[in-house]
Amino acid sequence: MKISQMCMRLAQIIAISLACVEMASAGENVVLVHGLNMDGSAWHKVHKRLTSKGYDVTVVQMPMTSIQEDVAAVNRVIDMQDGPVTLVGHSYGGMVISQAGMSPKVQALVYIAAFQPEVGESLGYLNTSMPAELPQEAIRVSKDGYYVVARDAWITYVANGLTKSEAVYTADFQSPANTSIFSYQAELAAWKHKPHWSLIANDDLTITPELQRMMSKRSKAKTSIVEGGHLLPISHSEEVAAVIESAASFVE
DSSP: OOHHHHHHHHHHHHHHHHHHHHHHHTTOEEEEEOOTTOOGGGGHHHHHHHHTTTOEEEEOOOOOSOHHHHHHHHHHHHHHOSSOEEEEEETTHHHHHHHHTTSTTEEEEEEESOOOOOTTOOHHHHHHHSOOSSOGGGEEEOTTSEEEEOHHHIIIIISTTSOHHHHHHHHHTOOOEEGGGGGOOOSOOGGGTSOEEEEEETTOSSSOHHHHHHHHHHHTOEEEEESOOSOHHHHOHHHHHHHHHHHHTTOO
């Protein structure tokens, strides 16, 4: 290869590298927070999309033993980030990021089919204010106060919109969550202080679309709607990633 060709090739490589850096320079740190009875694997498709574009993505694994320990788990990950953070919560994760999102490192919040509680509101209160179709008798509580959703009910009401194999897998990988989480009253509402985005699942049978719209309107979130069930990170990863990228573009 001639010297001139080598120099041209090197210039092309540098240009491509700089383009990638520029693409992800704003808000490159993204922290993803899963919902109840799930784990970080629910974010697999979204993680793949974001990392392919150069974002540094960290997926939190919450113990779901109490909201305090879940918030601590998220804060631990936020503190480890090198620079500003776009913090994303799915479902119950919205309650968690509303508490942990007060960290100075967090510059944008994203709610994916998620709770956006006001101070003093609990998941129990919000759920009963606009009840979803998931039947209460589908909840299976253990002697030590942890619960999961009955397999068939999970497939029908939580995993609607997924392929059959995905729905069955998510039903079978459920992680028990402590029932005390439902009575915790939010102490903070980070969405009052940070730019925030909301993606509403219009076919959600777990958190009603009406409740999602009410919370998004109340918080004045930049809101989008998708025709999907509750598990949007799995069923609509492209739309979820796009909303996260929009929020990240506002992070300095």
